[in-house]
Amino acid sequence: MSETIIATDRRINPADCFDPDTGVLQRRIFSDQEIYREELRRIFGRAWNFMCHESQLPAAGDFFMNWIGEDEVIAVRNRNGEINVLLNSCPHRGNTVCRAELGNTNSFFCSYHGWNFDLDGRLIGMPGEDQFYRGSVDKTAWGLTPAAKVESYRGFVFATLDPAAPDLKDYLGWVGRLGIDFIASKGEIRFLDGVQKNRIQCNWKLAVDNLFDWYHVKVSHGTALKLGVVGEESMSPMEQMVVLGEYGHAISGPGISEARYQEAVQRVSEGGEDGEWFDREVARRVQPGVAEQLGALGKRSFGHPNIFPNLWVNLTPQLCLRIPRGPFETELWWFTYEVEGMSEKDRKFLQFMANHIFGPAGLLEQDDGENWSHSTRGAKGSFGQGLPLNYAMGLGADQMQSASDGQSGIETVVSEHAQRWLYNSWQEWMLADSWQDLMASHAMPPTQGTI
Ligand code: FES
Ligand SMILES: [Fe+2]
Structure with a gap:
């Protein structure tokens, strides 16, 4: 057994957590909050994450909910037959716009104030657009956030949030x-x-x-x-x-x-x-x-x-x-x-x-x-x-x-x-x-x- 490392409150450097030459791993990677937060950002936020299989979305409007780390996403087939992956979070107050685990829909309607999004995530409707917002909202700027890239390999659909x-x-x-x-x-x-x-x-x-x-x-x-x-x-x-x-x-x-x-x-x-x-x-x-x-x-x-x-x-x-x-x-x-x-x-x-x-x-x-x-x-x-x-x-x-x-x-x-x-x-x-x-x-x- 290698030298014991006593836990401290200091931030942990991942470089100190695993030694491939000895096969010794530090247990703190399974419990440390900071490590976990960084995993969401550096691993799940960058990787290609599995979404679904194409056979789950045969028709336009078919959707399947999944997660990228702790970000919930909607995989949905649009009217051109392409699969989009959209963040399930309304740009108005952040509410989810879809609560079902899978299904078919014409649009995603937010249950909080009623903003409505099409299958590509575009904002297509909002109550009071003229009366309350006085027509000042640029709807093209306030759609659901799409994943940076969506691709499939032999029918297995993956998405990444990182354009690089x-x-x-x-x-x-x-x-x-x-x-x-x-x-x-x-x-x-x-x-x-x-x-x-x-x-x-x-x-x-x-x-x-x-x-x-x-x-x-x-x-x-x-x-x-x-x-x-x-x-x-x-x-x-x-x-x-x-x-x-x-x-x-x-x-x-x-x-x-x-x-x-x-x-x-x-x-x-x-x-x-x-x-x-x-x-x-x-x-x-x-x-x-x-x-x-x-x-x-x-x-x-x-x-x-x-x-x-x-x-x-x-x-x-x-x-x-x-x-x-x-x-x-x-x-x-x-x-x-x-x-x-x-x-x-x-x-x-x-x-x-x-x-x-x-x-x-x-x-x-x-x-x-x-x-x-x-x-x-x-x-x-x-x-x-x-x-x-x-x-x-x-x-x-x-x-x-x-x-x-x-x-x-x-x-x-x-x-x-x-x-x-x-x-x-x-x-x-x-x-x-x-x-x-x-x-x-x-x-x-x-x-x-x-x-
Ligand atoms: S939070 Fe979605 S419309 Fe207000
Ligand atoms: Fe097992």
Whole structure:
């Protein structure tokens, strides 16, 4: 354990919070108010944030509410078929102009004094425009504030509040894109109406860090494994793959060896595979076209992707957004999707996972949530918050390998490479003063050597 840092009232420098050379992290990043405020500004305020899937907004006027940090936004399809992202805050007194979570509308009417905004956010009506304002308001200057940029990748819509952000495709890089390709390569995707939402009393980063964590599975989820609720083989701690991406994106979890992949190719060529989900997913990935889309390492990765900062692309038919609600609370949003023409077996699997594994009633989520909230509690005490945490598993013990198609990753046993990459990237975001600064200062993922 490194030297203990006793908590003080001094401002914390993010540079002192994580040491990638030792894997030591300071707990105060999970409890400090100033750090939290800066995260909203420097991370959520700059990043590309997931909004929704295009299938959720098929018609003009369809909208879906989401958040960028603690700023509520409306994703809405306009009459030209484009998707706008607008701040849900009236420029008159700041009231919200939409209270529904999703729906269809002709305009956004503010319930306070009645200002009315069209689907592009333009102010189109205000009571007393002539009598009270005497016609003096320039309506073009008082619309709803739009996000700086809105773009989508394979139907997944993202928005950023920072005009200096790179294009979405560049932001995602091959690792972020691969996370989405895992789903998009299945075919035509349709997100189902209704998002399961629940709050856990934990810092948002602990929820993100956990999605890379395959060390906890046998302990935290021991009961679920014993009951056979989740298959043990697909959770092997001994065959793991970690992929690191620019700006903090990463994928960590099971990865099958080239030999196992070739066995699957053989099985499929001999008449297909119709076993459990994991087998069916392997079989899908050996199909021509899919393997090429996912790449040499991607086709063998069954880990969990996180699109920085907070979108977990779960390989079961769900996505989870971890929305910060202060340093001590996180709201989890579980999106469920179906694939056009999916088999009855896959649909049953989807229903089971969406109802029993994650989400408010999920057995695994209850196991996880309790641990995250207690970890957050452990970062709150005036003494405890000054203590370090150990993220050193596998540090300096593995090799980064590159495939001929340019993809690179680590094939190893359970490790904490992805968590270290997450906090190293977090530190870069927190220290950068602008996108320009971040682009110049952030580390590129290594492609070779010891890691
Ligand atoms: S706050 Fe919206 S019209 Fe006054
Ligand atoms: Fe878990």
